[in-house]
Amino acid sequence: MPRPCGSAAVKLGGSLVTVKDRPYTVRGEALAGASRILAAYWRSGGRRLIVVHGGGSFGHYEVDTLRGELGARDLPAAAAPRIQGAMLRLAARVVEALRGAGLPASLHTTHTICECRECRYTPLLRDLGEGLVPVAYGDAVPCRGGLVIVSGDQLVVEAGLEAGVDCIVFTIDAPGVLDGEGRVIGELGPGDPVPRLGGAAHDVTGGLEAKVEWARRAAAGGARVYITGLGGLLKVLEGGRAGTRIVV
Numbered sequence: 724m725p726r727p728c729g730s731a732a733v734k735l736g737g738s739l740v741t742v743k744d745r746p747y748t749v750r751g752e753a754l755a756g757a758s759r760i761l762a763a764y765w766r767s768g769g770r771r772l773i774v775v776h777g778g779g780s781f782g783h784y785e786v787d788t789l790r791g792e793l794g795a796r797d798l799p800a801a802a803a804p805r806i807q808g809a810m811l812r813l814a815a816r817v818v819e820a821l822r823g824a825g826l827p828a829s830l831h832t833t834h835t836i837c838e839c840r841e842c843r844y845t846p847l848l849r850d851l852g853e854g855l856v857p858v859a860y861g862d863a864v865p866c867r868g869g870l871v872i873v874s875g876d877q878l879v880v881e882a883g884l885e886a887g888v889d890c891i892v893f894t895i896d897a898p899g900v901l902d903g904e905g906r907v908i909g910e911l912g913p914g915d916p917v918p919r920l921g922g923a924a925h926d927v928t929g930g931l932e933a934k935v936e937w938a939r940r941a942a943a944g945g946a947r948v949y950i951t952g953l954g955g956l957l958k959v960l961e962g963g964r965a966g967t968r969i970v971v
């Protein structure tokens with residue numbers, strides 16, 4: 724018998740909510756669709772929900788552009804505001820879409836809750852306790868003269884585990900993790916190799932391999948974990964199977 728997720732932390736992948744190879748372009752329909760699904764889930768009986776989104780053609784593109792302009796892979800702290808600005812623009816669109824679907828989305832700017840890669844989730848947990856839907860996103864965080872890019876994957880896992888959610892779901896622009904023949908891998912166990920992808924444009928936080936690594940930590944922390952497309956999101960939140968389940 725499927726057991727619905729009583730609470731969930733959901734990552735909206737940058738590749739899902741933006742056109743990854745077109746700078747600063749939101750995929751409006753996908754974002755609205757995701758927001759409707761999350762609202763339907765949240766309304767269906769006192770669910771607790773955390774939403775995190777990725778950088779897509781806002782954050783990743785801005786990091787890439789800055790690296791090109793400055794001729795360096797490691798960026799100085801002075802470059803952070805431009806990346807933060809790009810992410811804030813996207814976050815505003817995401818929060819607007821979530822609110823448009825009826826969710827009380829409260830935005831948390833990641834660079835203010837993190838010290839280098841150490842993030843503090845108490846403000847999100849406070850809002851969760853108030854019946855709100857806290858939203859955070861991958862961001863640039865100044866760190867000892869330089870900056871680090873904290874991924875939304877890290878945030879959704881750490882915030883989700885700290886909140887003790889039942890399910891942590893990563894949505895991506897594919898129905899799940901695909902094998903070499905383009906078929907969805909139903910379950911990825913601890914020793915299973917992660918297929919290498921042809922390299923999504925402008926991904927500065929490690930792509931699929933890093934995502935699976937974070938997903939494994941989430942599963943090890945006791946959450947039910949899926950990587951799925953938009954089509955499978957409601958199904959997994961309702962306790963069904965779709966996409967790729969990550970098990971440990």
Ligand code: IP8
Binds near residue numbers: 782876
């Ligand atoms: O897309 C990265 O977040 P992600 C955010 O979740 C930036 O890895 C600023 C590139």
